[in-house]
Amino acid sequence: MTTASATTGRRTPPLLLAAGAAVAVLALVPLAYVATYVVVIGPVELWQLLARPRIGELLRNTVTLAAACMAATAALGVALAVLVERTDLPARRLWHGLLVAPLAVPAFVNGYAWVSLDRSVHGFAGAFGVVTLSYYPLVYLPVVAMLRRLDPALEESAWSLGHSRARTLRTVVLPQLRPALLGGALLVGLHLLAEFGALSLLRFPTFTTAIYDQYGSTFNGAAATAMAGVLVVLCLFLLLAELRLRGDRRYARVGRGAARESVPLALGPWRWPLVATTGAVVLLAVGVPAFSLVRWLVIGTSTQFPLADLAQALVTTVLLALAGAVVTTLAAVPVVWLAVRHRGWASTLIERSSYVANALPGIVVGLALVVASLRLVPVVYQTATLLVAAYAILFLPRAVVTVRAGLEQAPVGLDDVAHSLGVGPLATARRVTLPLIAPSLGAGAALVFLAISTELTATLMLSPIGTSTLATEFWSASSELRYGAAAPYALLLVLVSIPATVLLMRTDSSTDRRGTP
Template sequence: MKANAQAKTPPLLLAAGVAVALLALIPLAYVATYTVIIGPVEIWELVARPRIVELLRNTVTLAAACMAATVVLGLALALLVERTDLPGRRLWHGLLVAPLAVPAFVNGYAWVSIDRSINGFSGAFLVITLSYYPLVYLPAAAALRGLDPALEEVSWALGHSRWRTLGRVVLPQLRPALLGGALLVGLHLLAEFGALALLRFPTFTTAIYDQYGSTFNGSAATAMAGVLVMLCLLLLLADLRLRGHRHYARIGQGAARDASRTPLGALRWPLVAAVAALLVLALGVPTYALVRWLAVGTSTEFPLDELATAALTTVALAAAGAVATTLAAIPVVWLAVRHRSRVSTLVERSAYVANALPGIVVGLALVVASLKVVPVIYQTSLLLVIAYAILFLPRALVSVRAGLEQAPVVLDHVAHSLGVGPVRTAQRVTLPLIASGLGAGTALVFLAISTELTATLMLSPIGTHTLATEFWSASSELRYGAAAPYALLLVLISIPATVLLMRHERITP
């Protein structure tokens, strides 16, 4: 560990990490610049309003509630699947990951279109929790699967109960997975727009969109974006403090066997029923709503040419953005894990900031930056891919970091002692060990990009339409039948990425 801390940081690696961080900070620079232009007096007048207090209360309360709920739910489900004799574990694992294929705004559309009374805080809490809990469940289940069962057996041999072993041995090792998942949930909720707009629960994101979209009040929107950035920074600082400086890698895979499973006994079927009920809410309701509106919606239509064009555009943009984002995450994570320092920590934390900003703010920042610096990329797909990389870099960072933290650094040292250079060591030793994390990060980013809305509306070249933008155009006009085919295609396109995630997290029967 000491050798790792003192290892010299390769200049090219540092330059690449800093370049990614600077790219991610463009929206923050935009907000800060316009905040200075507006001036402190006007900013205070804009912020010190009852409306801002209401938005702050709504945003913080919903974020705290959803983060807590997804951590509890994700951890409980991971323990149930990985540490008990739950029947059909492989099937349940696949179904519990499946809600990732249903975008949050499609989930919100499903609930609202069935019952218009589902709105406000309770509706937002329900939909966000059902949509985002897999972001905690997946890393928690993977971490449980990777633990050495001997550690738990030693605890039992010392006379500790299963519950005490869970609290003293297992949970501390799940800290990176749980904190990483909770951070993703919090950051994505801070930037969530579609689902919250449909559910009529005002947060800073929906308010910023309203300001830009209706009155184009740039000053008020910039002031609210500044508050949103502060919330993001507080969330990142809390995560950094809770994560600490522990190392979780180990040599080898421990015993080549599964951990001992706790018999559920009389609780077996009640717990099976509880998991099934959760899946009915997370998957059954959206499926029912889509089928219902496809069958009986008066506005339902199937413009095949438009559907095919939107689907192909969505896949192409999502694939390009996912690969670019994952590649950008590698140097940042490598610095943070293999060359820990204040600079590397600052680089990593900087990469998270823009994720809390609404897509419309990121879009406006890139419009201004591109026109002033590189006007040739304005209104091109390249600028849109850059926006995706800025927005969804944290999804790749969390997945890649989880893999790199469990890749023993001593293997790098062994390779270096044999005369293998850093680049060759990364290619032959480290990258193969974190291939699962790279795949999971790419799949998560693909899922996010395929459903991104506001930045796509602002930055896409003229005439470019995605499934998300076409769905939003119809659903915002309450043409639920017309929106249903686009929502269905969104779900179908998301399925392969979800299956890829499940394959990377394959479990034994």
């Protein structure tokens, strides 16, 4: 059961603190870049740049879209998770796989699919629909995982006290889902702040699209840097809001709980309408992109299959995504360990620092690393090492949120038992805690792999000369309206994403429904 918690009072291992601090320093490089140039601009010019009507319009668009999509993905993700895990919906395992499938379709490929079929899909309505369909699995997956860990005895106790199913869901189940729900919604919001490809295709201007326009015309312009500063402020607001809503509560428990599944709620006459609704979500999120890709492969006048270029882009994408996923997940471990096992102002600061760069466009992160590498370590400039570092900065929140959800569920008492038996901290982590959070580590790595395989702008800026990925080749063709030429790269992007999506499903399914991973 959930219990109030305070700081553990344990002595924080110096090496763990140093590792977490090193990750935080790396993650804050883009923020330092933006802050430095904001100071160089000066308060007078900064105010002149931000006091324009255009900035007000971009702020309204960005905040409105982020708020709407966070609310929509939270509602849709929780509703679908409860429907799959707590009702007698027919073929629940099949629906679960189909509802996770949108993770295999990048947001800008989804936008390309809708725009290339219907040019009227644009503006706020188009952006809201496409982004919601692309990002709701970021909420759905962690909520499903936590529902499977809940002890059904908690709900049955509430029923025995006369609580209805609806009241039990509201007062018992939903509070337990808070870490997953807030973490998923935070990821959606941060992604929205930095989203470029889909919003550019859908012609909905936000700070990110405006920053790209500014850098495209002036490269490192003052206006672009000022707008990046606004994105940092919006990111900090999201982080503080999520931190306040999360509270200081623990969700771990020792034991498996009741050795049985929760009794599913009978849908009765609502069964088939809800099946139809779930099918409509899958059709819009997966069916439309699949149809569009097949259509352009068949009828596109620019369609071609340069096998050598496709193979080279495929291999490069997979290798970079694998390297970035491993490095980012490993970097997330000390950050999460500090935040969950050694709570305090330092650990909170380190964890919050890991989120900041995720709200910045890839081009800002890329420019920050270009400047930092040329001044501090020029040997890594235009190498794969610098590119992987950019991936770690950009997508660290995906790993942190996912791994934290798993570590929150790993009982601290097991560590204490191991220590009482004379097992050291490192051995305890390796033999006790890491096996418990292994599914979360795998899920975090899979989410990062999916993000890296579709990353565009940082890859264009930082990759070694001659390097091409599926995302960069797709964008080159689609931005020139050569939809047929873009289709093979989009199809390969989807195919590359499928194994990671299946891993997410298997990792999630391996979580014991009776309370332990």
